Amino acid sequence: MKYEFPEGLYTDVRIEHVFQTHIKYTKRDLQECKEQKYSAAFVRVYDGDMWYYASTSDLDGIQGEIDALAAIASKHPAIDKVPIYKNLSGHKDVVMSFIGREVSGVPLESKIGLLSKLMPKIEENKYVKLYTLTYLDNYTIKEFYNSKGADLNFDWQTAGYVARISMLDGERKMQCAYRNAGIHFGEIQTFEEELGKELGECQEFLLNSEPVEPGKYSVIFAPLVTGVFVHECFGHKSESDFMIGDEATRKEWELGKRVGGDELTIAETGDILGSGYTPYDDEGNKSTMTYLIKNGLLTGRLHNAESATDLGEHATGNGRAVNFEYEPLVRMTTTYIDKGSKTIDEIIAQTENGILLKDVAHGSGMSTFTIAPTYSYLIKNGKIDKPVRVSVVTGNVFEALTGIDAISDKVEVFSFVGGGCGKMAQYPLPVGFGGPYIRVKNMNVQ
Amino acid sequence: MIKEVVTLKDKTTSLSVTNGKVSAVLRSNIQKTGVRLYDSNCLAIAGAIGAYREEELVKKAKQLLKFKLPYDSAPEEGARRSVDFSKKLELSDGAFVELAGNVLEALGKKYPQFMFSHKLELKEVEETLVNDCGTELSYKDRYLQLQLINKHRDSKNLMDGGGAVVSRIADFDKIVESLSLGCDVYSEKADFSEKGEMIPVVMLGNDVEFISKFVTDLKGDVYGSGASLFSEKVGQELFNKDFTLLVNRDAENKMSRFFDGEGVVLKDDCFALIENGVLKSAYTSKRIAKQYGLQVTGSAALVYDSAPDVSSGALAAAQGGKTIKELLGGRKAILAVQAAGGDFTPQGEYASPIQTAYLFDGEKLLGRLPQLSMRSNVYDMFGKDYIGASSDSDYPGSPFNYMAINMNVSKIDGWM
Numbered sequence: 001m002k003y004e005f006p007e008g009l010y011t012d013v014r015i016e017h018v019f020q021t022h023i024k025y026t027k028r029d030l031q032e033c034k035e036q037k038y039s040a041a042f043v044r045v046y047d048g049d050m051w052y053y054a055s056t057s058d059l060d061g062i063q064g065e066i067d068a069l070a071a072i073a074s075k076h077p078a079i080d081k082v083p084i085y086k087n088l089s090g091h092k093d094v095v096m097s098f099i100g101r102e103v104s105g106v107p108l109e110s111k112i113g114l115l116s117k118l119m120p121k122i123e124e125n126k127y128v129k130l131y132t133l134t135y136l137d138n139y140t141i142k143e144f145y146n147s148k149g150a151d152l153n154f155d156w157q158t159a160g161y162v163a164r165i166s167m168l169d170g171e172r173k174m175q176c177a178y179r180n181a182g183i184h185f186g187e188i189q190t191f192e193e194e195l196g197k198e199l200g201e202c203q204e205f206l207l208n209s210e211p212v213e214p215g216k217y218s219v220i221f222a223p224l225v226t227g228v229f230v231h232e233c234f235g236h237k238s239e240s241d242f243m244i245g246d247e248a249t250r251k252e253w254e255l256g257k258r259v260g261g262d263e264l265t266i267a268e269t270g271d272i273l274g275s276g277y278t279p280y281d282d283e284g285n286k287s288t289m290t291y292l293i294k295n296g297l298l299t300g301r302l303h304n305a306e307s308a309t310d311l312g313e314h315a316t317g318n319g320r321a322v323n324f325e326y327e328p329l330v331r332m333t334t335t336y337i338d339k340g341s342k343t344i345d346e347i348i349a350q351t352e353n354g355i356l357l358k359d360v361a362h363g364s365g366m367s368t369f370t371i372a373p374t375y376s377y378l379i380k381n382g383k384i385d386k387p388v389r390v391s392v393v394t395g396n397v398f399e400a401l402t403g404i405d406a407i408s409d410k411v412e413v414f415s416f417v418g419g420g421c422g423k424m425a426q427y428p429l430p431v432g433f434g435g436p437y438i439r440v441k442n443m444n445v446q
Numbered sequence: 447m448i449k450e451v452v453t454l455k456d457k458t459t460s461l462s463v464t465n466g467k468v469s470a471v472l473r474s475n476i477q478k479t480g481v482r483l484y485d486s487n488c489l490a491i492a493g494a495i496g497a498y499r500e501e502e503l504v505k506k507a508k509q510l511l512k513f514k515l516p517y518d519s520a521p522e523e524g525a526r527r528s529v530d531f532s533k534k535l536e537l538s539d540g541a542f543v544e545l546a547g548n549v550l551e552a553l554g555k556k557y558p559q560f561m562f563s564h565k566l567e568l569k570e571v572e573e574t575l576v577n578d579c580g581t582e583l584s585y586k587d588r589y590l591q592l593q594l595i596n597k598h599r600d601s602k603n604l605m606d607g608g609g610a611v612v613s614r615i616a617d618f619d620k621i622v623e624s625l626s627l628g629c630d631v632y633s634e635k636a637d638f639s640e641k642g643e644m645i646p647v648v649m650l651g652n653d654v655e656f657i658s659k660f661v662t663d664l665k666g667d668v669y670g671s672g673a674s675l676f677s678e679k680v681g682q683e684l685f686n687k688d689f690t691l692l693v694n695r696d697a698e699n700k701m702s703r704f705f706d707g708e709g710v711v712l713k714d715d716c717f718a719l720i721e722n723g724v725l726k727s728a729y730t731s732k733r734i735a736k737q738y739g740l741q742v743t744g745s746a747a748l749v750y751d752s753a754p755d756v757s758s759g760a761l762a763a764a765q766g767g768k769t770i771k772e773l774l775g776g777r778k779a780i781l782a783v784q785a786a787g788g789d790f791t792p793q794g795e796y797a798s799p800i801q802t803a804y805l806f807d808g809e810k811l812l813g814r815l816p817q818l819s820m821r822s823n824v825y826d827m828f829g830k831d832y833i834g835a836s837s838d839s840d841y842p843g844s845p846f847n848y849m850a851i852n853m854n855v856s857k858i859d860g861w862m
């Protein structure tokens with residue numbers, strides 16, 4: 001055993017070895033160029049009543065932290081009989097998915113060189129007034145040990161870049177972003193065609209977009225927007241820590257309840273290689289495939305050990321912390337809406353008066369969720385009519401889910417760098433999301 | 447070669463609250479250190495979390511100099527000031543835990559129909575910037591950071607309201623009052639007649655939603671490159687005479703560092719970007735100011751291992767001389783406790799939902815409002831429709847004050 005775990009308590013240790021790179025240009029001026037490497041740990045002790053946490057960057061002092069937390073906890077005569085104990089695992093495993101392709105092995109010069117290749121393409125567009133290019137990567141190895149015998153070693157990686165572009169034509173302004181993210185450096189080398197499309201669309205909006213007429217519309221979400229929607233609109237409500245000790249919410253979210261049409265299925269898993277990849281969570285529980293909604297019925301929810309215990313269900317591998325400074329909360333990994341049966345062309349053709357959201361700046365979710373789109377198009381009589389400027393699209397969660405009346409037949413799942421999910425003080429947690437095109441009735445558009 | 451060392455220390459006692467009880471205790475004590483080397487108009491930085499050896503960081507930074515990160519501004523010379531507010535809060539770590547327990551007990555007794563959760567924290571921060579040019583700057587503080595969300599036991603929502611306290615003053619009764627914001631009027635559904643009229647919307651502390659267009663479009667490089675809605679408009683009276691937007695580094699009242707990430711200390715700890723409605727400047731770091739011929743506004747971020755980039759963190763509307771009650775002048779207003787997810791378009795049009803709102807007379811909450819949505823545009827919001835930023839707050843010693851703006855408000859179906 002790597003550590004001496006005190007009797008009468010549950011104890012776990014999560015160690016993170018992190019390598020990350022951050023390079024930023026504003027136009028051709030290099031503004032940031034750093035590689036960061038550190039190791040640090042988070043220690044938890046549970047005495048059957050309370051959790052006691054410590055975070056430390058002194059790996060040699062971990063045993064001392066365990067002992068100090070144990071000293072303020074009260075030993076439990078039968079800690080292995082405490083209900084939460086069964087939802088904490090003792091897995092032993094090594095899952096190294098990125099050995100040989102670690103971004104820590106790619107020279108900094110190559111990463112700078114990649115950004116340099118994007119610059120001429122962006123500068124070709126005469127309306128571009130300002131742009132920033134940011135490259136980010138992260139290779140993390142996690143170790144996890146607990147007093148149930150867990151001994152885990154696994155890795156995680158992302159690499160990518162974001163080009164944020166401001167265009168100007170007289171008094172008209174437009175901002176857009178081109179993103180390219182993957183799980184290793186070799187995956188993000190190709191950009192010409194997609195960057196060209198982004199610049200073209202941004203220019204089209206700059207020159208021809210008009211303010212939207214506020215009102216209620218049928219709104220078609222492109223796959224990325226669907227991803228933000230499913231994450232913000234539904235995913236956060238599936239994080240079951242908010243149901244702990246809360247009978248009213250449990251009734252509202254009773255499994256088996258119909259929340260959407262027969263074609264609506266929403267899935268969540270940490271097994272997809274991408275920014276939401278989580279083979280084991282930060283409590284040592286293994287990733288599962290969780291169907292949150294299947295054929296329109298509420299079928300599952302996300303758990304850490306505590307919420308699973310409180311609701312009498314099983315841990316789903318969703319106990320995640322943003323870094324060594326924080327405790328694991330119930331968080332999403334990769335969440336997506338599954339495919340439907342229509343083509344996107346059919347969906348547009350069957351929309352009389354609607355809005356197509358092609359990209360999104362940000363979203364948020366409570367009982368009312370919001371989507372702030374980048375590119376929006378008015379649809380009239382089954383055809384895309386013109387680009388319109390939309391500040392925000394809002395809707396009620398349940399009404400939006402039941403309001404989904406068309407789902408396209410292809411799913412795209414996205415990875416990201418330069419952002420993530422926020423919950424409480426923990427931001428940004430890497431997640432993945434996506435889905436097909438979907439159409440939602442009766443949304444507020446402003 | 448000039449060496450500069452940045453140190454950020456954060457010591458926190460954090461109590462996680464679940465269903466009105468402390469469910470976890472976290473004690474963290476984390477130090478982050480960065481060594482910056484300035485050489486031949488270039489900058490290199492190496493950082494460490496926790497224990498470090500300075501000579502190793504210097505060696506690593508020297509290796510990074512080969513990437514020639516351009517930095518043609520001089521490091522700050524001879525700036526010396528030390529500010530320590532850490533003794534103002536006379537509350538030991540143990541007394542804080544006891545206080546937190548008493549607050550939760552009081553909330554549980556007073557509002558048994560509500561569940562409270564989130565975090566109660568005692569924070570101690572120390573931030574320093576020291577260089578070979580005689581600059582020695584130090585800020586130390588210790589304060590309460592308390593935030594609870596509440597939910598009625600019969601409610602189907604994730605949350606129904608919430609309150610926050612950030613202060614160096616531990617006033618038990620006021621803490622209970624602030625953290626239970628909205629509980630007293632949960633059952634009082636206020637009328638909202640949708641007539642398309644302009645209604646004062648008041649924000650407390652979260653007015654960053656309102657000023658977010660200035661965050662994006664007064665950023666020095668955005669402004670200087672011509673990509674801002676306000677580019678080339680310095681000197682013009684664009685907004686209401688009562689509106690002044692500051693880079694505010696008043697450490698005592700704003701409870702944050704008085705120097706920026708480049709060691710710049712502002713005269714009187716403030717710089718007016720918009721003064722009495724007249725646009726004066728974009729916000730800048732030294733590097734951005736030099737690049738675009740703008741004034742230095744002390745707006746560089748202090749990240750221990752990053753080059754100083756421009757940051758909007760210290761932007762705040764200047765407080766006026768009137769309380770929120772005086773500003774409202776007898777009108778009833780909407781207190782927007784949560785208004786998340788809205789945005790400005792590049793042209794300055796604004797819309798946002800208000801997820802949690804109360805009818806408010808400037809002193810007390812009169813009832814709970816349904817979910818609302820508000821819209822306007824940046825010129826109207828800070829022009830003809832601007833009411834003001836108040837002199838008062840809801841808690842003694844709080845760095846936050848109220849901001850009120852007339853907005854076009856309409857009802858979204860349903861209640862939170």
